[in-house]
Amino acid sequence: MSSQPYYITTAIDYVNSRPHLGTAYEKICADAIARFRRLEGDDVLFLMGNDEHSLKVEIAAREKGLSALEHCDQMEVEFQKAWAALDVEFDDFIRTTEDRHKATVREIIGRIHAAGDIRKDKYKGWYCAGCEAFKNEGDLEEVEAKGGKPSQRCPEHPGSELTWLEESNYFFNLSKYNGFLLEHYENNPDFVQPVVRRNEMLELLRSGLHDISISRESANWGIPLPFDEDAVIYVWFDALINYVSATGWPENQPKYERYWPADLHLIGKDITRFHCVIWPAMLASAGLPLPKKIFGHGFVNMGKNRMSKTMGTRVDPIELSEQFGVDALRYYLMAETSFGRDLEYTAERLVVRSNAELANGLGNLVSRTISMIVKYRDGLVPDPSANEPSLIADAAENARKALRISMATLDLKGAIEGAMSIVDRANLLVDQEAPWALAKDESKKDRLDRVLYDLAEACRIASVLLHPFMPRKMAEIRKVLKSEIDASALRLSDADFGLLKPGTQLEKISPVFPRLELEEAD
Numbered sequence: 455m456s457s458q459p460y461y462i463t464t465a466i467d468y469v470n471s472r473p474h475l476g477t478a479y480e481k482i483c484a485d486a487i488a489r490f491r492r493l494e495g496d497d498v499l500f501l502m503g504n505d506e507h508s509l510k511v512e513i514a515a516r517e518k519g520l521s522a523l524e525h526c527d528q529m530e531v532e533f534q535k536a537w538a539a540l541d542v543e544f545d546d547f548i549r550t551t552e553d554r555h556k557a558t559v560r561e562i563i564g565r566i567h568a569a570g571d572i573r574k575d576k577y578k579g580w581y582c583a584g585c586e587a588f589k590n591e592g593d594l595e596e597v598e599a600k601g602g603k604p605s606q607r608c609p610e611h612p613g614s615e616l617t618w619l620e621e622s623n624y625f626f627n628l629s630k631y632n633g634f635l636l637e638h639y640e641n642n643p644d645f646v647q648p649v650v651r652r653n654e655m656l657e658l659l660r661s662g663l664h665d666i667s668i669s670r671e672s673a674n675w676g677i678p679l680p681f682d683e684d685a686v687i688y689v690w691f692d693a694l695i696n697y698v699s700a701t702g703w704p705e706n707q708p709k710y711e712r713y714w715p716a717d718l719h720l721i722g723k724d725i726t727r728f729h730c731v732i733w734p735a736m737l738a739s740a741g742l743p744l745p746k747k748i749f750g751h752g753f754v755n756m757g758k759n760r761m762s763k764t765m766g767t768r769v770d771p772i773e774l775s776e777q778f779g780v781d782a783l784r785y786y787l788m789a790e791t792s793f794g795r796d797l798e799y800t801a802e803r804l805v806v807r808s809n810a811e812l813a814n815g816l817g818n819l820v821s822r823t824i825s826m827i828v829k830y831r832d833g834l835v836p837d838p839s840a841n842e843p844s845l846i847a848d849a850a851e852n853a854r855k856a857l858r859i860s861m862a863t864l865d866l867k868g869a870i871e872g873a874m875s876i877v878d879r880a881n882l883l884v885d886q887e888a889p890w891a892l893a894k895d896e897s898k899k900d901r902l903d904r905v906l907y908d909l910a911e912a913c914r915i916a917s918v919l920l921h922p923f924m925p926r927k928m929a930e931i932r933k934v935l936k937s938e939i940d941a942s943a944l945r946l947s948d949a950d951f952g953l954l955k956p957g958t959q960l961e962k963i964s965p966v967f968p969r970l971e972l973e974e975a976d
Contacts, residue, residue, distance in 0.1 A: 460496040461713040462488050463697050465721045465729075466503040466548065469529035470510035471768075473536045475799065476722075476754040478771035482784050483751065483793065483866060484720045485542040489922035490861050490869075493946045499713050501700045502537070503548035504530060507676040508689045522675045526551060539772045541780055541925050548700050550677075550692060558699035559692055560680045563668075565740040567681055571627040577667050580616040582608040621671040624685060631735035632663045638734065644747060646730045647864065648794035651723060651750040655730045666732065694733045698742065716745040718864075723750040749864055752796035754787075769799070778970055781924035782808040788866040788923055805970045816877045816916060817967030820931055822884070823909040824960050830893045835910055836903035837956035845887075846908040847951040849879040850915045854949050857919050866923075873919035880912035910935065911954050918949040927966060934963050 464484045467477055481502060488500035506526040515525035530549065537544070548555060566572055580594065594606040594616075606616060636659050639645060639652070646652040669685040670676070676686035697719065703710040721729050726748070734744045756769070775783050778801075786804040789811070791797045827833060838844075856872025883905065892902040917931040921944060932938050936958045939948060 457495050457497040459499070459712050459717075460488075460491045461499045461501070461701075461716045462491070462718045462720065463501040463700075463716055465725060466505040466550070466693060466696055467533065468508055468510050469504050469506055469526055469533070470508070470514040472529075472532050473771060475769040475771045475774065478536065478540055478542075479754045479787055479797065480720060480722060480751060481537060481542045482540055482787055485540075485544075486784075486788060486866060486922040487718070487720070487861070487864065488545075489543070489925065489941075490857075492942075493918075493922065493944060495945055497712075498545065499700075500543070500545045501548060501697065502542070502544045502546075503696055503700075504533060504550070505689070505693045505696075506549055506551045507687075507692050509673070509675075512673075512675045523551060536772055539775050539780065541784070543925075546700050548696050550696060552699075554702070555696055555699040556677050557705070558703055559677050559687065559695045561704050562695050562698065562736070562740045562742075563687065563691070564680050566626065566736065569739050569741075571630065571739045572624050572668065573627070574622065574624050576620070577623045577625075578620045579618070580606065581619045582616055621667075623667040623671060623688075624669040624679065624682070625665045626668045626691070626732075626736070626739075628666050628732060628735050629663045631738055632659060634738055635659055635663075635731060635734060638744065645744075646726070647747060647749045650794070651726050651730070655726060658727065658731060663731065690728050690732065691736070694728065694736065697745070715743040717747065719745050719748045721748065721750055723752055726750040749794070751794055752791075754797050754799050756799055774801075774804075778804060778808065779927075779967075781927040782812060782967070782970065785812060785870070785924055789870045791867065793864055793866040802972065805972050808967065809969050811874065812967040813965070813969045815874070815881065816913075816920075817965055819877055819880055819884075819909070819916075820913045820934070820966050821963065823880075823906070823913055824934065824963055826889050827906050827910065827960050828962050830889070830902065831906065833960045835954060835956050835958040835960065836907050838904040838907040839900040842900050842904035844908055844951060845883055845904065846876070846879060846912055850876050850912065850949065850951045853879075853915070853919055854946060858946075870920070870923055873916065873923075876912050876919065877916050880909050880916075883908065883912075907954070907956070910960075911951060914954050915949045915951065918944065918946070931966060934966075935960065 462484060464480050467473065484500065484502075488498050491498045504526065506522070511525065512522050515522045518525060520528070526549065534547070595609050595612070608616065639656055639659070643652075646655050668688045668691040669679060670688055671685065673686045676689065677692055679685045679687055697716055698710075698714065701710040701714050703714065719729055729748050730750070737744050771783070782804065786807050787797065789807065790803065827835060853873055853876040856875060857869050860866070860868035860872050887901070887905045889902055889905050892898040892905065913931060914935050914937050917928040917935075921928045921941070925941060929938075929941065935954065937954060
């Protein structure tokens with residue numbers, strides 16, 4: 455296999471409830487990155503999955519009168535339905551209840567234990583069910599509880615009560631790897647991105663790490679420790695290992711060697727400590743390579759609140775995709791703000807952006823280009839004269855370069871703007887050249903042929919460059935231009951100028967991006 459491997463993962467999701475827009479945001483962004491890497495010709499492994507061993511899952515199953523596994527089986531169907539509706543096209547979907555995952559967990563935990571990095575001890579502390587994590591005093595906030603008595607709350611889940619637990623647990627010697635991690639951060643400045651996340655992790659490391667509990671004495675739902683079958687592995691120590699499990703390690707050594715270490719772990723900013731500190735320490739202890747890059751994206755907020763079920767700010771992404779169209783939704787989420795920052799979601803902004811940039815911009819360009827070819831050239835794509843050099847070839851190449859530059863730094867907003875620059879240039883060309891005026895002057899025939907061909911090529915090239923972000927509509931544009939290419943075979947080289955065949959018969963079409971009404975946002 456000559457293509458370059460590229461392994462991208464997202465955080466696996468708790469299955470206590472269906473996905474909300476905040477959950478979907480990460481998956482849509484990861485899908486765009488994976489699709490772009492495929493455009494570059496890479497051999498992509500895009501992993502998603504469900505985290506099924508957690509207290510949250512046990513509680514949700516109990517409320518439904520189901521066993522934990524029965525609940526997980528039902529929720530997998532719900533999650534798969536959501537990802538299909540949002541055009542998220544992963545290569546593998548892992549569940550932490552699968553045998554392949556359990557085998558890898560036992561192997562890694564066994565290696566960490568053999569390295570002398572696991573000990574048994576008593577634990578006393580506050581436990582946040584929302585985070586599925588024990589919290590240090592410095593992680594908590596003081597709030598006024600009922601009766602005026604001060605109370606502590608987790609800042610990520612302020613509406614949930616903390617539980618004081620005293621258990622005999624196994625601990626991972628995380629503090630041992632403090633110096634190792636600081637050195638790794640120093641030698642690999644791009645290991646954690648964006649910079650604000652890296653600085654947060656460096657501050658944590660410089661303050662000193664504490665050993666962490668890796669088992670739950672009171673839990674039954676989970677993977678037993680290989681050296682103590684009476685103890686269940688703590689959810690995070692179990693879940694993080696999924697990224698290696700999906701490579702088939704230790705049984706499938708060729709697949710592991712091809713894809714590991716992962717090129718990119720894409721996660722929410724609230725779980726950076728687990729991924730950027732605990733996970734690399736676990737790998738180091740087990741003698742495995744660390745991932746190349748971890749990117750902690752921002753939240754999707756509604757007003758001042760992070761979108762989440764516990765805060766009552768849940769928005770169903772399937773309903774939004776049905777209401778506004780999946781491509782408009784995907785475009786808005788990636789174009790609205792710089793990747794890494796929080797996104798302030800409003801349906802009104804989605805409608806305004808879609809109408810301005812998709813309906814009036816790209817959609818209108820496609821419609822009027824085809825309409826003019828039908829009107830002035832009987833629907834046949836003209837063959838431009840060599841005496842009329844292209845007016846748009848340079849802009850097309852610049853758009854492709856801008857897309858590549860932005861995607862290299864995971865700047866999804868910048869990548870979309872770069873790809874859309876060919877659309878902006880083509881719309882400007884219509885205003886400058888006025889094809890309707892050229893059509894009235896027979897001496898301008900060659901000029902009109904060139905303008906019409908260039909406009910059609912701009913539409914086709916845009917459909918290639920914007921494919922990672924709006925795969926469904928871009929395939930539709932290629933279809934109406936009779937330039938259909940299966941998505942699995944599509945490459946950035948298909949954005950070369952001049953590939954649209956003259957003489958291709960086109961027909962009038964309905965709007966690719968119908969305008970959305972603001973009333974629909976209610």
